[in-house]
Amino acid sequence: MKVLSVASELYPLIKTGGLADVAGALPLALVAHAIETKTLIPGYPAVMKAIKKPKKVHQFDNLLGEHVTLLEVKHDGLDILVLDCPALYERSGGPYVDGNARDYPDNWKRFAVLSKAGAEIAAGVLPGFEPDLVHVHDWQGALTPVYMRYAEAPEKPSLMTIHNIAFQGQFFAELFPYLELPPHAYNEALEYYGTLSYLKSGLVTAHAVSTVSPSYAEEILTHEFGMGLEGLIAGRSDNLYGIVNGIDVEVWNPASDDLLASNYSATTLKKRPANKAALVKRFGLDTDDGPLFCVISRLTWQKGLDLLNEIVDEFVESGARLAILGSGDSAIEASLQAAASRHRGRVGMVLGYDEKLSHLMQAGADVILVPSRFEPCGLTQLYALRYGCIPLVARTGGLADTVIDANEAAISAGVATGIQFAPVTADALRRAIRRTIRLYEDQKLWSQMQKQGMKSDVSWDRSAALYADLYQRLVSKGQ
Numbered sequence: 001m002k003v004l005s006v007a008s009e010l011y012p013l014i015k016t017g018g019l020a021d022v023a024g025a026l027p028l029a030l031v032a033h034a035i036e037t038k039t040l041i042p043g044y045p046a047v048m049k050a051i052k053k054p055k056k057v058h059q060f061d062n063l064l065g066e067h068v069t070l071l072e073v074k075h076d077g078l079d080i081l082v083l084d085c086p087a088l089y090e091r092s093g094g095p096y097v098d099g100n101a102r103d104y105p106d107n108w109k110r111f112a113v114l115s116k117a118g119a120e121i122a123a124g125v126l127p128g129f130e131p132d133l134v135h136v137h138d139w140q141g142a143l144t145p146v147y148m149r150y151a152e153a154p155e156k157p158s159l160m161t162i163h164n165i166a167f168q169g170q171f172f173a174e175l176f177p178y179l180e181l182p183p184h185a186y187n188e189a190l191e192y193y194g195t196l197s198y199l200k201s202g203l204v205t206a207h208a209v210s211t212v213s214p215s216y217a218e219e220i221l222t223h224e225f226g227m228g229l230e231g232l233i234a235g236r237s238d239n240l241y242g243i244v245n246g247i248d249v250e251v252w253n254p255a256s257d258d259l260l261a262s263n264y265s266a267t268t269l270k271k272r273p274a275n276k277a278a279l280v281k282r283f284g285l286d287t288d289d290g291p292l293f294c295v296i297s298r299l300t301w302q303k304g305l306d307l308l309n310e311i312v313d314e315f316v317e318s319g320a321r322l323a324i325l326g327s328g329d330s331a332i333e334a335s336l337q338a339a340a341s342r343h344r345g346r347v348g349m350v351l352g353y354d355e356k357l358s359h360l361m362q363a364g365a366d367v368i369l370v371p372s373r374f375e376p377c378g379l380t381q382l383y384a385l386r387y388g389c390i391p392l393v394a395r396t397g398g399l400a401d402t403v404i405d406a407n408e409a410a411i412s413a414g415v416a417t418g419i420q421f422a423p424v425t426a427d428a429l430r431r432a433i434r435r436t437i438r439l440y441e442d443q444k445l446w447s448q449m450q451k452q453g454m455k456s457d458v459s460w461d462r463s464a465a466l467y468a469d470l471y472q473r474l475v476s477k478g479q
C-alpha cells in the first residue's frame with residue numbers, strides 16, 4: 001500500500017511537539033506492514049538546511065497564487081516530499097510563530113498551500129506515485145481532505161489524526177475566496193461560528209478521524225474536552241479511532257543509553273540507584289533513603305503544574321524530594337523556583353529544556369509526576385515505564401490508557417505499573433502522593449511494579465499494526 005502523509009512537522013527535521021514524533025516514527029514502523037509512506041512537509045529553513053541533494057520532482061506554477069517547487073529526498077530512512085516556497089516558509093522564527101511568539105499572519109495560506117499540494121499529489125501529479133490513502137495531521141494538514149472532496153479526481157480514502165484539539169486553525173471568513181474552493185464548501189466544510197476552521201473542515205471531510213489514545217478519543221466527545229467541536233466529533237463517532245503513540249525504544253533504552261551514570265535493565269535493577277545518586281547531586285538535593293520524585297514538562301496549566309505550588313510544603317514534610325526540569329508559564333516557573341529556594345536540599349529546579357538531563361532523570365527518579373488536566377497521549381510516562389520510574393499520573397487521555405493503577409486488584413494480579421488519580425485537584429494529588437510514598441515503603445512491591453512497567457510494550461510496533469489495520473479498512477471501504 002502507498003500512503004501520502006501530510007504534516008507540518010517531522011522528526012528529526014523539525015519538531016515542536018508529539019505530532020513530529022508520530023509523523024517521523026510511523027512510516028518506519030509501517031514498513032513491516034508493506035506500507036510505503038511519503039511525507040509532505042513545508043520547506044522551513046531547518047528542513048532546507050538539513051536535506052542533502054533533493055531531487056526536483058514537480059513544479060506547481062500556481063498554488064493559491066504561489067510558485068512552489070516539489071522536492072523529494074531520503075532522510076534517516078524517511079521518504080520526504082518538501083515544498084520549496086521561500087515566500088511562505090523561509091521565516092526566521094518557528095514553524096508557526098515569529099521570534100515574539102506571534103502567529104505568522106499568513107498561516108492560513110502557508111498551510112492551505114501545504115494541504116492543496118497534498119490533494120494534488122493524491123490526485124497523481126507525481127509520476128510513479130499514486131497513493132492509496134492520505135493521512136493528514138492536525139489543522140495544518142486538514143484542508144487536504146477538503147481539497148480532495150472538491151477536486152475532479154476520484155476521491156482517495158483519507159484519515160485525519162488530531163494530536164491536540166486545542167489547536168484548530170481558525171481564520172477570518174473573508175479569506176475563504178482565496179482558498180479557491182467552490183462556494184458551497186464554505187457551509188459544507190469550513191464555516192465555524194462565522195469563521196473558517198481548518199480542523200473542523202478536516203473533521204467533516206476526512207473518511208476517518210483518529211486521535212492519539214482511546215481515552216482522548218472518548219473525551220473529545222464531551223463538552224469538557226471537545227473545545228467546542230464535541231458535537232461535530234459525535235457526528236463522526238462511527239469513524240473515530242484512538243491509537244496510542246509509541247516511543248523510540250532504541251533512543252530510550254536504559255540498557256544502552258549513554259546519557260546515564262549507570263546502565264541497567266529489568267534484571268539488573270540493582271544498578272539503577274547510581275543514577276539516583278547522580279541526579280541528587282545534579283539537583284543539589286540531600287542524600288537519604290526517601291523517594292525522589294521528578295517533573296519533566298512544559299510548565300503550563302494543561303500539565304496541572306500550578307497545583308504543585310499548593311502542595312509542595314506538605315510534600316516536603318512527608319520526607320520526599322523533588323527534582324523539576326521545565327519551563328513555560330512564568331507564574332508557574334516563579335512559584336516553583338520560590339519553592340526550591342524555600343526548601344533547599346528537598347526541592348531542586350532546572351529551568352529550561354534539557355533533553356540529556358531528562359534521560360538521567362527518568363533513570364534516577366523513583367517517581368515522575370504527570371498531573372495533566374488533559375493529555376491526548378503523553379510521552380513522559382512512556383519513557384518512565386521503560387526506565388523503571390513509576391508514573392504518578394492524572395486519570396485522563398493517554399495517561400489513563402498507558403499506566404495501570406496500583407489498586408488492590410492490580411497489585412494482587414501483579415499488573416500495576418503506576419498510580420492514577422482524579423480529579424485533577426490539589427487534594428487528589430496530595431492523596432495520590434501519600435499513596436505513592438506508602439507503596440514506596442514496600443520495596444519488594446515497588447520493584448515488582450518497576451519490572452512490570454519495564455515489560456510494557458511502549459514501542460511503535462503495536463500502534464503501527466493498529467494504523468496498518470485502519471488504513472486497510474479504509475482502503476477496502478473505498479473500493
Ligand code: ADP
Pocket residue numbers: 017018296297298325326327352353354355356358377378379380381
Ligand atoms: P507535550 O507534547 O504536550 O509537551 P508529551 O509528554 O507528549 O507532552 O511530550 C513532551 C516531550 O518533551 C517529552 O519527550 C519530554 O521528555 C520532553 N520535555 C518536556 N519538557 C522538557 C524539558 N524541560 N527538558 C527536556 N525535555 C522535556
